Amino acid sequence: MKLQHLVIIFFTLLYSSIFSQTPDNYKPEREKIFDLVHTKLKVDFNFSDKTMNGEAWVTLKPHYYDANKVVLDANTMIISEVKLNEKNLNFTYNDFDLEIVLPKTYTKNQEFTLYIKYLSQPEKVKDRGSKAITDAKGLYFINTDGFDKNKTAQIWTQGETQANSAWFPTIDAPNQKMTQEIEITVPNKYVTLSNGALINQIKKGKNRTDYWKLEKKHAPYLAFIGVGEFEIIKDNYKNIPVDYYVEKEYAPYAKEIFGLTPEMIGFFETKLGVDFPWNKYSQIVVRDYVSGAMENTTAVVHGEQAYQKPGQLIDNNIQENTIAHEIFHHWFGNLVTSESWSNLALNESFANYSEYLWREYKYGKVNAEMHLFDQVEAYKNAQDAKNKSLVRFTYDDREDLFDLVSYNKGGAILHMLRKVVGDKAFFEGLKQYLTKYQYQSAEVHQLRLVFEELTGKDLNWFFNQWFYGAGHPDIQVSYDYNTLRKTVTVNLFQLQAGYFQFPISIDVFEGSKKTRHTVFVDAKDASFTFPYNSQPNLIQINSDNNLICDLNENKILSDYIFQLKHADNFVHRREALLEVVKKQEEKDAFNAVVEALNDESYKIRILALENIDLINKFSKRDAINKIINMANNDKKTLVQASAIGTLGKLIDVELIPIFEKALETKSYSVLGRALVSMYYVDKEKALKKSKTLPDEVRKILATPLTRIFIEEKDDSELPFIAKSVVSGMFLSNDEPTKILFKSAFKQISESNNTEAIQNVVDDMVVKGKQYKGFNFDKVAINLMRNMVNDQKKADKPNREKNIAIIKAAMAKLL
Template sequence: MKYNKLVIFCFVLMSFLSEAQSKVYQSEREKIHDLVHTKLNVDFNFENKTMNGEAWITAKPHFYSTNTITLDAKAMLIHEVSMNNSALKYTYEDGLNLSISLPKTYQRNEEFTIYIKYTAQPEKVYQKGSAAITSAKGLYFINADGSEKNKPTQIWTQGETEASSCWFPTIDAPNQKTSQEIFITVPDKFVTLSNGALISQTKKGNNRTDYWKFDQKHAPYLFFMGIGEYEIIKDSYKNISVNYYVEKEFAPYAKDIFGLTPEMMGFFSDKLGVEYPWNKYSQIVGRDYVSGAMENTTAVMHGEQAYQKPGQLIDENVQENTIAHELFHHWFGNLVTAESWSNLTLNESFANYSEYLWREYKYGKVNAEMHLFEDVDAYLNGQSKEKELVRYNYEDKEDMFDLVSYNKGGAILHMLRIYLGDEAFFLGLKQYLNTYKFQAAEVDQLRLIFENLTGKDLNWFFNQWYFGAGHPNIEISYDYNTLRKTVTVNVVQLQNEIFKFPFAIDVFEGSKRTRHSVFVDAKDASFTFPYTKQPNLIQVNADGSLVCEINENKVLSDYIFQLKNADNYAHRREAFLIVAKKQDDKEAFNAVVQALDDKSYKIRVLALQQIDLINKFSKKDVIQKIMNMANNDVKTLVQAEAINTLGKLTDPELKPIFEKGLQSKSYSVLGKSLVSLYYVDKPAAIAKSKQLPDEVRKILATPLTRIFIEENDESELPFIAKSVLSGMFLTGDDTTKVLFQKAFKQISESNNSKAIQNLVDDMIEKGKQFKGFNFDKVVINLMRDMIKEQQKVNKSNRDRNIEIIKTAMARLL
């Protein structure tokens, strides 16, 4: 499972809504029975949003003999339960647990098959979602009646954590493994996708039955069905089919979006020493999906944010990390599964770290460092810092899907890799996968694999990073002995719990850098190093691997040197943010100018955003440099930011740069060029904005909204209203939030009923999508504010507008 930026917003929102967490011990699900095989035959009632199902559940006692079995079956109508055509007695009073009396007492390893005829009612399921998975009804009908003109009719399932039991009876626990076969009957116009291989298709009248079969065993939460009108774009890895299921509009771009998948499969197979273990790999995009993506075995589901046009992909494929993440789950999570949600780190932390591994391989060390920094930074600035990575005590299993299980867990794997070395780390992963394939595992089993392989005791590492909470908060100071030519680095841990950790320290003597690797195992530790000449800089946590917070006293000259010479992206970024505040100092300004050439494109973007071009030290050659970046930087996102920086000068002589940007294939360059042109030639920018195709206008909603708001263009308010709320969610940056506030106020005060209708429709959609996190209440309060604004003025449409808003509130409530 991979969350998206909408979900990160919910992580933050939930931290304000609920600070306390109950400490309830959550055990692994007791294994009374083992699932063996699951056979399903299903068809759908689109009008009622229900599914007619037949299930043949094959199971056996795990150890002790039994004469009853209890299956998870949520909010179903149970029509028949039988074995060999003989009815079985059952109870189903709570609508959650189907308890069945077996015809005899079965012994260990004695298999039996139960037949159940039922109706799944997903709209009657009431269970909480999480910040990563915002709904938990298992089976989703999208635009089932076809009433929404611009939205296709689709059906898809979402099983994690325990929602597969909303659409078929099962033992819905991650420590269960079962093979499966599914017969799916749908109108013939629809394509279907499920786990495993499509064995046959049988047409009868206007309907068709697709038979999907999956012989290998996996956890019930990984079962999947996807149904809709899709184009299937075919690809391959070795002799394995790799297919992309997309709507017709995006079929020409499917390989641009997903086409690195076969290369990823080869890279991960080689890196792990374990070949991709399944018989196919398909990816499908669903509308109104409740998360970022989901690793259903051989049938990965992506949310519609995966859909991108060439003008977006040339900037950055925002789904690439997610594609790697879900693929890596096919080893960590699907092949070997966490035996309980407490051990979720065995699934999600590995998938998170795969994003680093992929970027390191494909784009190099600097690119991977940028990704790791952002993950760790999100964790450090989140609200989950005092939670353990392995948590046997939590209020709800959904609480496990947070920045600790994902971001911190991935960073911990990186620390373990650095400590053990690449050979031991990846060989350990290979042994873990081969030892526990098609089984469930817990974290201690991973530890024992590494200990047996390396001969090292790793209890100290796992106890503090996996079973403990927090991270080191370190204070650093330096003592120089100029007579002996030594420097002592003093490390003091400020937090209560004392951590042990390897620590990399770089000593810079001019251009010469010496790396010292030390081990901290006390609250106070000191390390002395010789030098030839007075060091220019001491860089602690030099490899950036330790998850920690560091406090040290440095002067401006230290940061300038660090910006120019530090090896790790995080350290150069840290230095830049300090130096950029001191641009009234000539050396600092020159360092910011030099940062325009940094090997990290994100530092180049920061430098463009923060460079002070009206500074007394600024010269024409700096402007010329930025003009060259606008035209020639290898990264279009840097080109776009260079144009944005030049636009702040509002210099008509720069107009040719902006006009050239309007011809760019990059939507980021086009958007920044439009805004910059607006400040030097408003008529030309407005004319270009209105000439853009609707699909481009939708993608460029944020820059266009900025222009239309400043222009106070009443005719564009419906467009603004349709896009501004989604824009705020998808970017989440402060500039966009300010823009949302302006747009919200302008629309609320307007007499434009269409704009108000568009806005409240979008608010209803977001409110329902995140209702489990009380965002619906936030939306209700926003709507009340809109009514107050309407009541302040006496306009012709006031009463109609108020009625639109009240109707929307009623729909949401």
């Protein structure tokens, strides 16, 4: 298929840039010398030593060429036996590669099964993790030494990218596919989970062996085992078991957290036209997890952030997007797997886009627009993201590919592809891709070829610039009006080096009448002329927000006020609101902000509440009454909470009844805002409520309660605050929250309160061990050294005792 001459020149230069890397830096698909066919494991655990006894039967066959030796990945194990047909084999092992000499030369498709007896030593594994996955031990023993009295013992695995070879010998590459059997022996009090079906359970004394079997092929990194004291909450989709493994405390809420799972499976199955390909779907929530979640085939693992109480779930199930994401992986990543980590987009970009698809279906267009905006903004704000292509054949470490380009930008690129080929062709193309490559691995070019064959279109231009190129258009927009001909010419000039080709939608507003034009930009400088009957009130570029781009326009206040009222997409109304709130000293602007309180998007309503100026001369009682009504009745509790926070800024005793009502809410976001707002008008009521809340609620409301107790200088609450300080300082995404907890930490560090000192250093030790991959142990040690200095400066009775506590904690991390 031929491309236009200029496009050929452009992409020839682009390709020469991409592929002019040194051979040492190019990361190819792993060569298939052998095919991994089947893995059978028998495992049991040494809980105190944090090691695992393993036996493996690994079935292999030469991929094409004859071979008489095989190399398996086996990270930091003790290998005691290697056999074939009960005969010992010679092998060499260097802590990473297990090289086995076979007794004869095997030819293509001639299978054989190796027996390997070994000891897995995950605590000795040395392999760098990533920002997405904090380390790569493969097998994790959580509190099996009983160090943390508030946590039960758990064992779980994390295979992606290539860490499963730390707990079983394999060919640890995404282009391999295997079936598997795993026998897991544990004490009777523990529940186990693995891939596929639980075939049987055999008790022997105090122990039990669970036998799990997966009969359909998947990649080695998707193998999983989990062990712990879990309740199993049963659900189903059609005849497919859907189970939720949670700790006892959260069993009553499991279906509130995960209950949309069957509907999600059904929606994706219908949308893709491909049946859910596996025999069960289980989800387990584990402690101290090293990532957000992982799509292990039929045995998805979630971190403990998934645990939420009804008072949180009524506001927003923060795990819902992740639940959809991991389900979609069971088609994109598990059924068809990227052949190399360079092609990670075939896994993660699709899973990311599933979140949009789910929200579009379940909650409507505006909700999906809000989600897409958040995803694209995160990509744009990520350091160096604009310089990275989606498909990367050159990288320093495969873990670095798990970034906001592979996820967020990749999902948005698929949204653009959907627009380019049309809805019908997009989903038909996905169906054909999944069907053609099921239980195999694939690369991005194969996806392109499926779409080209289906649509008859040459899509090289799209895939080359969006999958294999970096960045996005940065567009300068200008307008030329011809009042005699009644036309407007829209000029689009791309400011970045080179240029992109793309379709883009342009809305021309004449009063409330909107005309949408879709044009195709194929040059650095492009112009398009449109007729009008009356002078346009607004011209909205990228009106459907399908294109990933930056727009540079010169608009005045009246343009933004009109845009806030009439723009079709959430993104453009949000942009307009942020400009309009800057000019609230003008009556039209203030009125526009008040009108935005009625916006269909709850995030626009919140943004308007957070920025409305209720002090200026245009603030009328009806605006405040509207906010009071929102505080009482908005259908979204997050908006109610924001309305209460806005009213709280007025410090008006007449609002006490509003805050009192909010103190009885089921919503934790509303309750938290009400406590702070009440504090500034009636401290006694706020403090009484704060101190009488159940402990589990106080823990969830740590941020607003900390704000109150720190301002109140209530030293008696320092032990409570201390339990949340470390998380607030380092794990929060909200800068004001980080500042608040840094202030709280300083107050604790300088205090005489031994219980608070003990609580904060205990938490630092736990998190120092948990986030060692992020070097938080070193951060914690430095913080504790500062605490020692603060205590030395303080002339207080418990100084020496506090210093001894801090130094004892430091010793646990050194």
